[in-house]
Amino acid sequence: MSEDIQFDVAVIGGGPAGVMAAIRAAQKGARVVLIDKNEQIGRKLMITGNGRCNITQAEFDLPELVAKFGSKGKFLFSAFNLFGPSQLMDFLEGENLKLKVENSGRVFPSSNKSLDVIEVLKKILRDNGITTLMKNAVRDVEIKNSRIERLILKKGAIVAENYILATGGKSYPVTGSDGSGYSLAQKMGHKIVDPRPALTPLEIKNFPLEKSQAISLRGVELNVYQNGKKKFSQSGDLIFTHFGISGPAVLNVSREVGVLLKNGPVEIGLDSKPQLTREKLDEILQKELEKNSAKKIANLSFDFFSPKFWDLILDLAKIDSQINNSRISRKDRHVLIELFKDMRLEVAGLSGFERAMVTAGGIDLKEVDSRNMRSKIVSNLFLVGEVLDLDGPTGGYNLQMCWSSGYLAGENAAEKVLD
Ligand SMILES: Cc1cc2nc3c(=O)[nH]c(=O)nc-3n(C[C@H](O)[C@H](O)[C@H](O)COP(=O)(O)OP(=O)(O)OC[C@H]3O[C@@H](n4cnc5c(N)ncnc54)[C@H](O)[C@@H]3O)c2cc1C
DSSP: SOEEEEEEEEEESSHHHHHHHHHHHTTTTTOOOEEEEESSOHEEEEEEEEGGGOEEEOOHHHHHHHHHHHGGHHHHHHHHHHHOOHHHHHHHTTTTOOEETTTTSEEEEOOOHHHHHHHHHHHHHHHTOOEEEEEEOOOEEEETEEEEEEEEESSSSEEEEEEEEOOOOOOSGGGSSSSHHHHHHHTTOOEEEEEESSSEEEEESOOHHHHHHTOEEEEEEEEEEEEEEEEEEEEEEEEOOOOOOESSSHHHHHHHHHHTTTTTEEEEEEOOOTTSSSSHHHHHHHOOOOOOOOSSSGGOOOOOEEEEEEEHHHHHHHTHHHHHSGGGGGGHHHHHHHHHHOOEEEEEOOTTTOOEEEEEEOOOOGEETTTTEOOOOTTTTOOGGGGGGGOTTTTTHHHHHHHHHHHHHHHHHHHHHHH
16 A cells, blocks of 8 residues: 555454444445454454353343443443444344353353354455455554544555544453554553453462363352451352463452452462352262272262362372272361362462453543543544453453444444534
8 A cells, every 4th residue: 555545434453342333334334444453353352252252241231231340331321222232132143143142141152153253243344345454553643633634554554534443452462452552542642541451360379280270160159368358259160270260250350359469468268069068068978988988089979070170179188099988087078078168279460461351441431432432632533442441240241342332433433424
């Protein structure tokens, strides 16, 4: 490209927020260009939900949905009201993407493949005549009289009436969202609330991580302690990794754990059987030991835990896995029960941006009009998705925030030029 190319709306960033903004602006009749430095749209979207893409949450009550984003949730009222989970689901199903709602309310493509979501989005971009400029990063913006005049790209330049910044946060930078959007916004006069990793796994110390790696547990309870005092609890699924623990229950406590860590060490008490009391568990264990008294403890199999987890428990209990069940004492049983009900994990720290699902912090919401996502500083700029100072819990809420804010901005960015 040697000369500037002209469009009605230029969208910077081809993640879920930017793609939805581009689609909506084009549906309203605007000539739209979507720019991304990656080869394809939706690089991060591809790895969401463990490659299954937890598109949204089936939460159809507006105040409930808004409440999931804490004190900043009210900023999303207009966006969720215009294009919330039910509108998104109708839209995608209308494009022949079959969806399913799991028990937790998490919504996935029926095929369990993120790729299918991306293929549908690509088709909608094509059907709406949207120009896509891939492998081309926006390097700079030229501003005059509080308006963007031109985008300077790695290759060439773009001129548009309105611009939508959808560059994402700083987490998982390998996917393209490396924080460059913050620099662009800052250059245009926007304030950035200090970006921090959020929904992040926890690193654990003094623990046999080689042995525990890849053990996954469903429906556990995490009790978070500081100075011996229980601070709060969280239920959900958990997975041990090579550095510590992850999974929805862990990600959802990471924010509060991060706050506690500033004041001193934090310990997690993992209850892997929250629905059973210690007494009930002992009763079951005792029965199994008696029934299989001639067998080795390593081979004791309950219905409700995996051999790998049992192996870890025996290791932590310092019980020789080759002894017979008949040799397990009352004291041994007590140690085993405690490990099931209150396995202590010392938190070494939060994982950084490399492994965080989302970024907390970002463009200050005070400088954005929540009724249309327009910047209050640069008159022809709209801001959407994770680049904003917004982050929600796991379960599809973060993607819904991106779809909704993108849609609202696309609608308004197109209207202003076509009036
Ligand atoms: C491992 C993982 C799993 C997740 N799972 C889920 C889930 O199941 N459900 C859920 O709700 N959320 C999930 N999330 C969070 C969700 O993926 C993000 O919140 C969402 O992708 C943010 O969308 P976005 O469009 O704002 O930004 P991104 O998806 O980050 O897209 C931003 C795009 O902008 C491009 N870009 C950046 N700077 C420039 C530039 N200067 N020039 C050109 N292009 C640029 C990037 O290349 C990128 O493609 C997950 C996140 C991770 C990391």
